[in-house]
Amino acid sequence: MSAPGKSAPTVSTYDWSASTLGNPATWPQPLRIAAELMFNTPLPMLLLWGPQSILLCNEAYGALAGPAYGRVPGGSQPAVMPPPLQAGQEGAARAWRGEAVQMPAVTLHFGAASQGQYDLHFTPLLNDGAVAGLLCALAPASAAEAAPAAAEEIGTLSVLVVEDNLDSQYLVCEMLKAFGYEADGVAHPDDALARLAAQRYHVLFTDVSLPGMSGVDLAREAMRLYPHLKVIFASGYGDMLLKHLDFPYQSLQKPYELDQLQNALNQVGNQLRAGA
Incomplete structure (x- = not known):
């Protein structure tokens, strides 16, 4: 997580x-x-793109791999695949076929004196409906063991993401899953209401600007029907459209950082555990 006042790395x-x-x-x-998501994520991450297998990584991965990786953030075809992609070949192959994959407790060797166990999270990246690349996130294996104890009282936090930009919706959902949340995505408010009627969610995370119905009106109707819901808005208009709402909510200014969303969800989890 970036320190207050410090800008996180971006593509630019x-x-x-x-x-x-x-x-x-x-x-x-x-x-x-x-x-952009990778560079602003504190976990070590790799991104493989295109038929040439062009490789990028964030600074967290560069620090973990050390001189064995080379210049961060990459951007060229590697001579040798890095350890997570070598050890996680099966998961990577499944991700290239369009499947999001978690491989727990994989031993990675970054050199004679550097090794450890990590959970590998592979996420396929779609471009025009076809898999064009994949993300690989590394999390310490012990984090997976600690997660159930932290979530015993409320279970895994479930999030309904409402975003009409399908690429953004897909990436947000897959990143939430990689961090241990349950996440489903829809593009239209009508589909969101149908999902809420069919399944219990803890959080409604909705864009403010949506087709057919604003995210504000969607949240108002969802809260009327399901008052247990916690609402998080994503808005490119600041809080201008969120004034005078008669229910509690959190809001993130677009473009938001992934750790801002994680902080908002952590607050929801704390509220639910306190209520339980």
């Missing part, structure tokens, strides 16, 4: 002129969104 932080990918302005939107 780095000079890509010498990389295979070139100017980020020409990158496909799913690649750009995934890279």
Whole structure:
């Protein structure tokens, strides 16, 4: 997590002129969104893109791998696949086929004196409906063992993501799953109400600007029907459209950082545990 007042790395932080990918302005939107998420995530992460298997990583992975990896953040075809992709070949292959995969407690060797066990989370990245790349996130294996104890009282936090940008919706859902939440995504408010009627969720995470019905009106109707819900808004308009609401909510200003969403969900979890 970034310290208060410190800007997190973004795609524009780095000079890509010498990389295979070139100017980020020409990158496909799913690649750009995934890279921004990766650079702003505290967990070590790798991103593999395209038929050339162009490799990127964030600074957390660079610090873990050390000189064995090379220059962060990459952007070229690697001569040798890094340890998570070597040890997690099966998971990576399944991700290339379109499946989100978790491989628990995988032993990784970053050199003769550096090794450890990590949970590997592979997420396929879609471009025009086809898998064009994958994300690999590394979490300490012990974190998976600690998670059930932290969630015993309320179970795993379940989130309904309402976002009409399908690429953003997909990436947010997969990242939430990688961090241990249950997440489903829909693009239209009518579909959101249908999901809420069919399944119990803890959190409604909705964009304010949606087709057919605003996220504010969706949340108001959802709270009328399901008053247990916690609401988090994502808005590009600040809090201007959220004034005078008669129910509690949190809001994130677009473009929000992933750790801001995690903080909001941690607050929800604390509230639910206190209520239980």
